[in-house]
Amino acid sequence: MSNAHAPAACGRSQLLLRLAAVAFVGALAGAFWRIPPAPAPAFAPPAYTPPGTASTPLPAFFASAQLPQAAASAHAATLTTLPDGRLAAAWFAGSREGAADVTIWLSRLDKQGWSKPQALANRESTAGAVFTNIRKLGNPVLFTDGQRVHLWFVSVALGGWAGSSINHMVSDDSGETWSKPTKLVTSPFLNISTLVRTPPLPLADGGYGLPAYHEFVAKHGEWLRLDRDGRVIDKTRMAHPVRSLQPAVVALDEKRALALLRDAGPGPGRIRVATSNDAGLTWETGGAAGEDLPLPNPNASVALLRLASGRLLLAGNGDDGRTHLHLWLSADEGKSWTLARTAESAPDGGAEFSYPALLLGADGRIHLAYTWRRQGIKHASFSEAWLDGGQP
Amino acid sequence: MTLTAAYGLLAHGLIFGAFAALLPLGEFRPRVGLAATTIALIGGIAPALHGVFGPPSPTLLLLALLQLANRTPSPLTWPIARGLLLFAPWFYLPALGAGGFDPYALGYQPWPLLAALAPVAAVLYWKRQTQWLGILAVDLASYAAGIHANLWDALFDPLLLLLAFGLGCRQAYIAFRLRQLTAKTGS
Numbered sequence: 001m002s003n004a005h006a007p008a009a010c011g012r013s014q015l016l017l018r019l020a021a022v023a024f025v026g027a028l029a030g031a032f033w034r035i036p037p038a039p040a041p042a043f044a045p046p047a048y049t050p051p052g053t054a055s056t057p058l059p060a061f062f063a064s065a066q067l068p069q070a071a072a073s074a075h076a077a078t079l080t081t082l083p084d085g086r087l088a089a090a091w092f093a094g095s096r097e098g099a100a101d102v103t104i105w106l107s108r109l110d111k112q113g114w115s116k117p118q119a120l121a122n123r124e125s126t127a128g129a130v131f132t133n134i135r136k137l138g139n140p141v142l143f144t145d146g147q148r149v150h151l152w153f154v155s156v157a158l159g160g161w162a163g164s165s166i167n168h169m170v171s172d173d174s175g176e177t178w179s180k181p182t183k184l185v186t187s188p189f190l191n192i193s194t195l196v197r198t199p200p201l202p203l204a205d206g207g208y209g210l211p212a213y214h215e216f217v218a219k220h221g222e223w224l225r226l227d228r229d230g231r232v233i234d235k236t237r238m239a240h241p242v243r244s245l246q247p248a249v250v251a252l253d254e255k256r257a258l259a260l261l262r263d264a265g266p267g268p269g270r271i272r273v274a275t276s277n278d279a280g281l282t283w284e285t286g287g288a289a290g291e292d293l294p295l296p297n298p299n300a301s302v303a304l305l306r307l308a309s310g311r312l313l314l315a316g317n318g319d320d321g322r323t324h325l326h327l328w329l330s331a332d333e334g335k336s337w338t339l340a341r342t343a344e345s346a347p348d349g350g351a352e353f354s355y356p357a358l359l360l361g362a363d364g365r366i367h368l369a370y371t372w373r374r375q376g377i378k379h380a381s382f383s384e385a386w387l388d389g390g391q392p
Numbered sequence: 393m394t395l396t397a398a399y400g401l402l403a404h405g406l407i408f409g410a411f412a413a414l415l416p417l418g419e420f421r422p423r424v425g426l427a428a429t430t431i432a433l434i435g436g437i438a439p440a441l442h443g444v445f446g447p448p449s450p451t452l453l454l455l456a457l458l459q460l461a462n463r464t465p466s467p468l469t470w471p472i473a474r475g476l477l478l479f480a481p482w483f484y485l486p487a488l489g490a491g492g493f494d495p496y497a498l499g500y501q502p503w504p505l506l507a508a509l510a511p512v513a514a515v516l517y518w519k520r521q522t523q524w525l526g527i528l529a530v531d532l533a534s535y536a537a538g539i540h541a542n543l544w545d546a547l548f549d550p551l552l553l554l555l556a557f558g559l560g561c562r563q564a565y566i567a568f569r570l571r572q573l574t575a576k577t578g579s
Binding site: 013016017020021023024026027028030031032033034035036038127130131132133157158182185187188189190191193214216217218219220231232233234235236237239 | 393394397400401439440442443444445446483484485487488489490491492493494496497499500501502503506509510513517520522523525526528529530531532533535536537538540541542543544545549550
């Protein structure tokens with residue numbers, strides 16, 4: 001009997017093998033077809049030319065205001081101009097940094113001032129949407145592209161900040177309502193250790209380059225290339241011999257970009273530099289001379305902005321720690337910097353003016369938001385003339 | 393619920409059931425496996441596993457399905473498990489931050505990876521490894537369907553490595569017992 005069945009079994013196994021081979025070929029073709037298109041990247045030109053240009057500069061002015069308090073402890077502000085023209089800020093606040101009750105809040109600036117904060121995401125809403133364990137929430141990043149507002153924010157599944165991943169939400173009505181969060185897949189091991197802090201740069205293909213950073217095993221900057229729907233289509237590491245975090249990136253032209261990073265190494269730190277000559281495909285350590293900036297950095301986040309005049313504005317803390325928030329200017333694409341202003345300082349031990357965010361408004365005003373003593377978020381607006389020493 | 397979340401929840405339920413079916417319960421093993429799958433899906437175990445590990449690779453899911461269907465021996469033999477364990481540090485350590493190269497990034501634009509899988513499939517065909525050829529086809533189909541954003545995640549995952557490690561421990565235990573037995577017989 002067994003001898004009689006042997007040819008049939010052999011024929012069946014041969015058929016199965018051929019079927020598997022055909023399935024493999026079909027699936028391979030499908031996989032090739034599914035690879036997201038990623039043409040050679042280029043930075044998109046600015047969407048508008050601010051009216052406050054060098055020919056009609058805004059007069060010197062400076063104004064500041066506290067944002068409404070959402071909770072006892074607030075940190076990590078981000079700014080954007082909404083499609084309806086209003087300025088918006090988002091930050092995280094709760095009973096303390098890393099607490100389970102930390103929520104991402106949004107406030108808008110209109111004629112009456114900053115609006116009552118609107119809760120965008122908390123631990124429960126995020127966990128329910130992305131079906132993962134969430135211990136706490138962290139840094140948000142706002143960005144407006146046309147009629148769509150993006151929000152990326154950090155959530156931690158396991159352990160400390162090194163166990164973070166990035167979530168993404170969008171709004172098509174100037175931040176009134178938001179989509180449910182989705183999770184960006186950036187790591188092969190429990191999808192951990194990718195964080196955001198600074199806004200993305202729009203790419204010519206409609207996608208974005210999102211500066212990110214990694215904290216597990218090593219600390220370094222990363223560059224996530226996203227398609228127009230926010231899906232990761234490529235990832236590049238900003239390897240640096242010194243532990244560095246939170247790259248703040250500006251495009252110098254269609255291909256060149258400058259990233260300034262927080263020094264996360266031991267001892268007195270300096271602002272670290274990475275540059276790209278291919279719109280983020282590859283990153284090199286150091287600036288044009290291959291060196292980091294001579295500016296101090298006390299392991300604190302920095303913000304970087306290209307002004308209407310073409311100069312670069314850098315906001316960050318100096319060698320006096322987080323008690324002083326400084327503004328530096330560069331007229332040579334970041335090769336040399338001069339201290340323009342100190343936005344805020346205080347000598348008492350509880351003072352912390354940190355985690356700045358910068359934005360160039362459609363009217364040419366420069367906006368700065370930062371953590372104010374961990375108790376709230378402060379917003380300041382000013383002109384280039386004020387940065388140059390003009391008195392309001 | 394997204395397609396990825398639905399896949400992840402169902403897959404973790406089946407994987408939990410397959411682990412339960414490994415228990416030495418004789419003819420009851422398939423039934424225990426199915427019962428454990430049901431308990432995992434409705435009792436919160438599958439969501440908890442998905443919450444921590446994310447969606448598993450189809451490779452692990454198909455190995456679990458073969459186990460639940462009582463198709464023994466498993467295609468995950470010790471030489472294959474050993475290969476996975478040898479490959480893992482070279483992949484996970486740099487992908488998790490060591491050094492300047494991130495191999496995980498290759499999975500977003502996986503032209504070279506897919507091209508490399510074609511000769512692997514040819515070898516599997518030549519060696520008549522029908523099950524592995526089928527598993528590889530399903531891995532690629534799941535990537536093509538958009539369940540996984542990165543091709544590496546469709547091929548393997550940390551739980552699969554844990555399984556390979558368990559297989560290694562079992563192998564080491566068997567070798568140890570054999571040595572003990574040989575020593576006793578010899579004396």
